[in-house]
Amino acid sequence: MQTPEPFTHLEHEPLLDHHHHHPPPQTTTKPLFTRVVSGVTFVLFFFAFAIVFIVLTQQNSSVRIVTNSEKSFVRYSQADRLSWERTAFHFQPAKNFIYDPNGPLFHMGWYHLFYQYNPYAPVWGNMSWGHSVSKDMINWYELPVAMVPTKWYDIEGVLSGSTTVLPNGQIFALYTGNAKDFSQLQCKAAPVNLSDPLLIEWVKYDDNPILYTPPGIGLMDYRDPSTVWTGPDGKHRMIMGSKRGNTGMVLVYHTTDYTNYELLDEPLHSVPNTDMWECVDFYPVSLTNDSALDMAAYGSGIKHVIKESWEGHGMDWYSIGTYDAINDKWTPDNPELDVGIGLRCDYGKFFASKSLYDPLKKRRITWGYVGESDSVDQDLSRGWATVYNVGRTIVLDRKTGTHLLHWPVEEVESLRYNGQEFKEIELEPGSIIPLDIGTATQLDIVATFEVDQAALNATSETDDIYGCTTSLGAAQRGSLGPFGLAVLADGTLSELTPVYFYIAKKADGGVSTHFCTDKLRSSLDYDGERVVYGSTVPVLDDEELTMRLLVDHSIVEGFAQGGRTVITSRVYPTKAIYEQAKLFLFNNATGTSVKASLKIWQMASAQIHQYSF
Numbered sequence: 001m002q003t004p005e006p007f008t009h010l011e012h013e014p015l016l017d018h019h020h021h022h023p024p025p026q027t028t029t030k031p032l033f034t035r036v037v038s039g040v041t042f043v044l045f046f047f048a049f050a051i052v053f054i055v056l057t058q059q060n061s062s063v064r065i066v067t068n069s070e071k072s073f074v075r076y077s078q079a080d081r082l083s084w085e086r087t088a089f090h091f092q093p094a095k096n097f098i099y100d101p102n103g104p105l106f107h108m109g110w111y112h113l114f115y116q117y118n119p120y121a122p123v124w125g126n127m128s129w130g131h132s133v134s135k136d137m138i139n140w141y142e143l144p145v146a147m148v149p150t151k152w153y154d155i156e157g158v159l160s161g162s163t164t165v166l167p168n169g170q171i172f173a174l175y176t177g178n179a180k181d182f183s184q185l186q187c188k189a190a191p192v193n194l195s196d197p198l199l200i201e202w203v204k205y206d207d208n209p210i211l212y213t214p215p216g217i218g219l220m221d222y223r224d225p226s227t228v229w230t231g232p233d234g235k236h237r238m239i240m241g242s243k244r245g246n247t248g249m250v251l252v253y254h255t256t257d258y259t260n261y262e263l264l265d266e267p268l269h270s271v272p273n274t275d276m277w278e279c280v281d282f283y284p285v286s287l288t289n290d291s292a293l294d295m296a297a298y299g300s301g302i303k304h305v306i307k308e309s310w311e312g313h314g315m316d317w318y319s320i321g322t323y324d325a326i327n328d329k330w331t332p333d334n335p336e337l338d339v340g341i342g343l344r345c346d347y348g349k350f351f352a353s354k355s356l357y358d359p360l361k362k363r364r365i366t367w368g369y370v371g372e373s374d375s376v377d378q379d380l381s382r383g384w385a386t387v388y389n390v391g392r393t394i395v396l397d398r399k400t401g402t403h404l405l406h407w408p409v410e411e412v413e414s415l416r417y418n419g420q421e422f423k424e425i426e427l428e429p430g431s432i433i434p435l436d437i438g439t440a441t442q443l444d445i446v447a448t449f450e451v452d453q454a455a456l457n458a459t460s461e462t463d464d465i466y467g468c469t470t471s472l473g474a475a476q477r478g479s480l481g482p483f484g485l486a487v488l489a490d491g492t493l494s495e496l497t498p499v500y501f502y503i504a505k506k507a508d509g510g511v512s513t514h515f516c517t518d519k520l521r522s523s524l525d526y527d528g529e530r531v532v533y534g535s536t537v538p539v540l541d542d543e544e545l546t547m548r549l550l551v552d553h554s555i556v557e558g559f560a561q562g563g564r565t566v567i568t569s570r571v572y573p574t575k576a577i578y579e580q581a582k583l584f585l586f587n588n589a590t591g592t593s594v595k596a597s598l599k600i601w602q603m604a605s606a607q608i609h610q611y612s613f
């Protein structure tokens, strides 16, 4: 580890108060001579400045130095800003638009990722199955598009679906075809050559579609077929998301040949007022260890998770419960945490996730798409839109029993370099401290925070209704929070994205801990989401407060308490980019000091290229 430079407090900079304004400069009346000299000086200075400006901009069209009386800063062109926004270690193809992850699978040493892809433009449309492969889920090769709309039953889009790898090595895909009238029909396809490790060529089944919408279900409320698995009774099953009225649900099918599917009378599960369940995912988790389970696992020591993506809301919800395979029914452990009303996979931008059981490392990994929140014009100018999270392992949080833990795959740590350690930094109430780490645009940060226990016990302030999303963000000060890190901040804090904890003492004497990301001042330019994201995070008695942040240009992934609560955000700074992006520690609480310890690594760029044949 390198020894960092000592910290310096920023003097007279605004804290995290977005109502802060610098006082206007004072004016005085000057003698005539002084005014003339000042005027001439001003004109000369102006011309000198203009010449320097022109020379600089001719030499380097991207960066222009602007000076004001106090300090110099860099103003970036629109083109530079847009090119900075491209991520360095998050999956995204070279260009155009990606959407739901589809049918991840492992075959002959390669992780395959398929995804909703528009090959022609950085907006939704022409939905096809894009295809990339990786050995480590960090470095990717982009392959030719696997399936495009060609048939009457999918001419408006080869929509989302899954792949199944059978025990005999056969592989097939199930997907939703978007027909000319936009009705959603279920289809089958298979790789042409199983001995090709890259599974380049796919062929659609001759007898498609294999399933039409059942009676009582809307023609456009029936999509995204799952991986097929075999239950303890030897029957093969497939599920799909749907809705009746406003009740979201999972339909269950049985099959004997993987081509003909029989719908069961009752859904696996349904919840009123949760609307259409898109991209449903269903998988077992172990109650005894962190080793993931294949879909077929069943019996004691196992729970089953249902995940659904709420149409039109951009939110993925999960619930933990018990699966009765004999009756094809699932029951939530806690009805208050049922599907779509309890817990979310991620409280920021993360949608349509799909998981893979990795037979190599015995783990379950999930990806969702992390959409843009700036304007479509920006997407068009950039030539790409949407990125994926770094693949996340999913395990049951056996300490709480109520939550899942979502955590970046260990392979991402291979990109770490130049680690620095900061130990027990004292943060007084109202302090903000820059961390001298050099460039701060590609980072992996692990931070722990220790709150002054005496202050916590002593505070009489209670707040039973605090919520990240309804708060004023990091500017809202309470006795015991907020404190955390401000990422992608410029030196003057005119742009910053604080990720923080906020502890609220409750009237009954307990506390609730909130984990939030404040996007209110992330960008001085357009961002369709000037919001505060977040939720509560359980903190057990023997636990410290910990967060991990992955900062990668326009995406920030935040994981609290080992991944119990996760927040992913897209941010589009205009000033806090390239070498002007800085990292700050802050404590904006009024009634407690906080001790912070951190490990911070720079992150190398992943290799994401077209595969050359």
Ligand SMILES: OC[C@H]1O[C@@](CO)(OC[C@@]2(O[C@H]3O[C@H](CO)[C@@H](O)[C@H](O)[C@H]3O)O[C@H](CO)[C@@H](O)[C@@H]2O)[C@@H](O)[C@@H]1O
Pocket: 099, 100, 116, 124, 127, 159, 160, 161, 176, 178, 220, 223, 224, 278, 279, 311, 312, 352
């Ligand atoms: O790409 C289709 C898959 O995406 C999912 C979930 O993300 O469904 C999204 C959905 O809406 C898209 O299409 C709309 C145009 O019809 C567009 O307005 C919207 O912005 C898009 O997100 O796609 C289907 C088909 O169009 C529609 O029913 C959904 O709302 C997934 O369920 C699809 O398989």
